[in-house]
Amino acid sequence: MGRFKLPEELDFIRAGRLPQKYSRERMNGKVCVLTGATSGVGYEAANTLVGAGATLAIMVRDKQKAEELSKELKEKYNTEAQYFIADFSDLKQVRQATEAILAEYPKIDVLINNAGVHMTTRQLTNDGHEVAFCVNHLAAFLITSLLLKRLVESAPSRIIQVNSEGHRFNGLDIDDLTWAKRRYKGIKGYGASKTAQLMTVWELNDLLDGKGVTINAMHPGAVKSNIGTNNGLLYNLYSKYIVQPLLKDPKISGEAIYYHASSPEMEGVSGKFYNLTNEEIPAKHAVDRELGKQIFQISKELTQLDKEDIYEI
Numbered sequence: 001m002g003r004f005k006l007p008e009e010l011d012f013i014r015a016g017r018l019p020q021k022y023s024r025e026r027m028n029g030k031v032c033v034l035t036g037a038t039s040g041v042g043y044e045a046a047n048t049l050v051g052a053g054a055t056l057a058i059m060v061r062d063k064q065k066a067e068e069l070s071k072e073l074k075e076k077y078n079t080e081a082q083y084f085i086a087d088f089s090d091l092k093q094v095r096q097a098t099e100a101i102l103a104e105y106p107k108i109d110v111l112i113n114n115a116g117v118h119m120t121t122r123q124l125t126n127d128g129h130e131v132a133f134c135v136n137h138l139a140a141f142l143i144t145s146l147l148l149k150r151l152v153e154s155a156p157s158r159i160i161q162v163n164s165e166g167h168r169f170n171g172l173d174i175d176d177l178t179w180a181k182r183r184y185k186g187i188k189g190y191g192a193s194k195t196a197q198l199m200t201v202w203e204l205n206d207l208l209d210g211k212g213v214t215i216n217a218m219h220p221g222a223v224k225s226n227i228g229t230n231n232g233l234l235y236n237l238y239s240k241y242i243v244q245p246l247l248k249d250p251k252i253s254g255e256a257i258y259y260h261a262s263s264p265e266m267e268g269v270s271g272k273f274y275n276l277t278n279e280e281i282p283a284k285h286a287v288d289r290e291l292g293k294q295i296f297q298i299s300k301e302l303t304q305l306d307k308e309d310i311y312e313i
């Protein structure tokens, strides 16, 4: 009799139980761009990258936190991280900061889109985007797109989208990206942003075929971090006493991101979704390529990239 096989929808249970893979490859001379480095997953990733000799550029919204982190990295590893300030709920700031990175670094080896937020209420940015959709998906999409040519020139290079098992909550409605027609639910809004990001990973992977740039998405583990702490006292109490005790040390996320950024095993591997370092089948709705093409086009329009030639690579 054959072994019992879980249905595809439950593949995350199998992938979540597998042992993690590690990389001990050094990253001297490699330039990495990392978003959301000031806490949780991103903070651990910054430490693993700089600790292994990488040159790190961080995109963060808070100047004081950026300076503190840069100082801390200098003290620990004798290397500073250069910081670029942008609030990801303002795409103009994201564009400016990305252009500053382009001006500074003639070569970029790894881009890690990690910054993310979980909202329990519907809030809109000044440009009218739902906040989680803007921070988690549109900002990362804009950065990736603006850096695309530089990454191709720097090939072999890698793009890592810090996504989430939360994509399984879905919530993506192409006719209601701002939740004007539906009652907002935090996990659904989060799921919509992560689903949209995954869908654009498959499109970008096709675009990058043969160009020496890989793009993968990963769930960074269920780990202790500051996510959700923007949602008020009640949520924070719930998170502190109910959720956080069940979560793991974010060091596993930093190690996993480092594996994706540096491991020779990941050379040339692209267009996949990982639970930390183990490949996993994403939810069915996130691999709807027809809808994905529409999301890709809408994302270009919402980030005002539709009239630029950045995809001619």
Ligand SMILES: NC(=O)c1ccc[n+]([C@@H]2O[C@H](COP(=O)([O-])OP(=O)(O)OC[C@H]3O[C@@H](n4cnc5c(N)ncnc54)[C@H](OP(=O)(O)O)[C@@H]3O)[C@@H](O)[C@H]2O)c1
Residues within 6 Å of the ligand: 035, 036, 037, 038, 039, 040, 041, 042, 060, 061, 062, 065, 086, 087, 088, 089, 114, 115, 116, 117, 135, 136, 162, 163, 164, 165, 166, 219, 220, 221, 222, 223, 224, 225, 226, 227, 228, 247
């Ligand atoms: N923790 C988990 O269990 C888990 C599970 C699945 C996926 N993830 C994903 O992992 C990534 C990192 O999350 P985390 O858990 O490490 O959360 P976190 O501790 O809250 O870190 C989030 C990072 O994103 C930054 N950020 C948030 N809003 C921003 C904005 N408007 N503009 C610029 N930067 C902004 C934060 O900056 P500040 O320090 O200034 O707030 C921080 O550096 C996210 O994409 C999240 O969806 C986490």
